[in-house]
Amino acid sequence: MRKAIYCLLSTIALLALLAGFVGCAGEFKIATTTSLYDTGLWSYLEPLFEKKENVALDIIYAGTGAALNQGKSGNVDAVIVHDPDQEKSFVNDGWGIDKRSFAYNFFMIAGPSSDPLGIKDLNPADAFKKIAEGGMKDPGKVKFVSRGDNSGTHGAEKRLWAAAGYDYAKDIEKSGKWYIETGQGMGPTLTMANEQNAYVLCDGSTFTSYKGKLALVALVKKTAAETLNVYNVYAINPDKIKTTQIAIAKDFINWLISPDVQKLIGQYGGGSLFYPITDTTYPAIPNLADNMKPVQ
Amino acid sequence: MNELLQGLIKAFELLVTLDPEVMEIAGRSLAISVTATLLAGVICLPLGGLIHFNRFTGKRTLINLIQTFYSIPTVVVGLFVFLFFSRIGPLGVFNLMFTPTIMVIGQVILIAPILLGLVIAAFSGVEKAITDTARSLGANDLQIGIAVLQEARFAVMAAVLLAFGRAISEVGLALMVGGNIKGFTRVFTTAISLETSKGDIELSIALGIILILISLVVNMVLNRLQQR
Numbered sequence A: 001m002r003k004a005i006y007c008l009l010s011t012i013a014l015l016a017l018l019a020g021f022v023g024c025a026g027e028f029k030i031a032t033t034t035s036l037y038d039t040g041l042w043s044y045l046e047p048l049f050e051k052k053e054n055v056a057l058d059i060i061y062a063g064t065g066a067a068l069n070q071g072k073s074g075n076v077d078a079v080i081v082h083d084p085d086q087e088k089s090f091v092n093d094g095w096g097i098d099k100r101s102f103a104y105n106f107f108m109i110a111g112p113s114s115d116p117l118g119i120k121d122l123n124p125a126d127a128f129k130k131i132a133e134g135g136m137k138d139p140g141k142v143k144f145v146s147r148g149d150n151s152g153t154h155g156a157e158k159r160l161w162a163a164a165g166y167d168y169a170k171d172i173e174k175s176g177k178w179y180i181e182t183g184q185g186m187g188p189t190l191t192m193a194n195e196q197n198a199y200v201l202c203d204g205s206t207f208t209s210y211k212g213k214l215a216l217v218a219l220v221k222k223t224a225a226e227t228l229n230v231y232n233v234y235a236i237n238p239d240k241i242k243t244t245q246i247a248i249a250k251d252f253i254n255w256l257i258s259p260d261v262q263k264l265i266g267q268y269g270g271g272s273l274f275y276p277i278t279d280t281t282y283p284a285i286p287n288l289a290d291n292m293k294p295v296q
Numbered sequence B: 001m002n003e004l005l006q007g008l009i010k011a012f013e014l015l016v017t018l019d020p021e022v023m024e025i026a027g028r029s030l031a032i033s034v035t036a037t038l039l040a041g042v043i044c045l046p047l048g049g050l051i052h053f054n055r056f057t058g059k060r061t062l063i064n065l066i067q068t069f070y071s072i073p074t075v076v077v078g079l080f081v082f083l084f085f086s087r088i089g090p091l092g093v094f095n096l097m098f099t100p101t102i103m104v105i106g107q108v109i110l111i112a113p114i115l116l117g118l119v120i121a122a123f124s125g126v127e128k129a130i131t132d133t134a135r136s137l138g139a140n141d142l143q144i145g146i147a148v149l150q151e152a153r154f155a156v157m158a159a160v161l162l163a164f165g166r167a168i169s170e171v172g173l174a175l176m177v178g179g180n181i182k183g184f185t186r187v188f189t190t191a192i193s194l195e196t197s198k199g200d201i202e203l204s205i206a207l208g209i210i211l212i213l214i215s216l217v218v219n220m221v222l223n224r225l226q227q228r
Helices: A002-020 A034-038 A041-053 A064-072 A084-092 A124-137 A152-163 A168-172 A186-196 A204-209 A246-256 A259-271 B002-016 B020-053 B059-071 B074-085 B100-124 B128-136 B141-151 B153-169 B172-178 B188-197 B201-227
Strands: A027-033 A056-062 A078-081 A096-111 A144-146 A179-181 A199-203 A217-220 A228-236
Touching (some): A027 A034, A034 A041, A096 A186, A124 A144, A124 A217, A152 A199, A186 B188, A204 A259, B020 B059, B074 B100, B100 B172, B128 B141, B153 B201
Parallel strands (some): A027 A078, A144 A199
16 A cells, blocks of 8 residues: 555656656747736737747746846846836847837826825926925825836836936935835835825826725826836847847737737727827827837 | 635635636646655755765764755845856756746755755664664665664654745745746746735735645645655
């Protein structure tokens, strides 16, 4: 009897061993920003691309900084990010090629419904000024939760502090208990802001997809240059990473800017989450015509 | 409290309906952690025997070193594995990043110190009389090793269970080198982490409960074996 059990266990163990080693190569990997991932857009688009291209699409999510690092480490074949400054370095250093913008939305400031500082409907930079002043004066009552993780959202937040007249490193970071850095994605950051009744900068789509889960309300929703949030996709340069799957990456990029997918992006989540880049309601990028040309 | 109850109900629901996504995550979590425990066992049992039975300079230091790594943070192992197996790293040619395989490798590295250290401790707990008697009866080294293993089997099984527990319950490593890819490298711990961060507490609690149930079953099976 004991022998039988040992035999059975050994067989199961062997199967487990084999199962654990399944799937070593042949996947197309992309790194996306958490803001896009948390809205569920990729779960929506993933099966469509997999069917079209007949390849397994693996989606890793991380803040923009971390996503770009995965690209530089050769662990992903394409990156989807939204931080103009980091992207510029990424391209100038030769890592990212075939850039295409494929969607945009706007950052907004959310906060407690009581809005102790009265920032509702202010200009984003003015709102930030009030938050900083209020926070430094009364850190027990006024708080701001930051991503603190080198993400695109964090980058936009830093630009807004600058627009409000602050030096981020000197005046904001570590300036007091009012400024909370989570170092995590948009979802956990929103949850923290919710718990702390704090103000927070968030992209419109993620905030909308968290409706019903948060007590926070949208306070500042302006469509302007300083709140514009454009999502870009890059292929990894095969000159830098010889093993990158450049052909599939190019197909992926062209697929994202194709009319069908642009339409789907616009319709996702009832149409209120993302503007496809082809939507000219707001001039999101300088040269739309060039952007829509497929990559070769 | 209400969420806990909701979570319990959801866990029951998911199990009874054999929810495909949960089954898939369960299968993968078990496959990865069981494989890692087996591999670590195959390496650490003989190695533990070698270290225990032989006298050599630095033996005390080596054992101290092994025990130090009992508490190595999972993210540190994750970082280490990432640096080595990243595409541009020294072992990048294997293209193992974000695969179940690399998760197995990582977990083996993570639990090896515990398994090794506790196996050595288990052997140390066996009366020297056993070894002496066996040798006087003409047993060779391997036979002595097996005799001691027989005597120490409860302690060794405890070590294996602990190693498995550490493997299946860790998040940091799985997240860093696995990437929590839906349908490919998502396991219980990373799924719970994701669902919690999305605010879906009910599902997180349900997954947590199912994970504990699975560990319970594994423990029961291994304990039954031990009793014979």
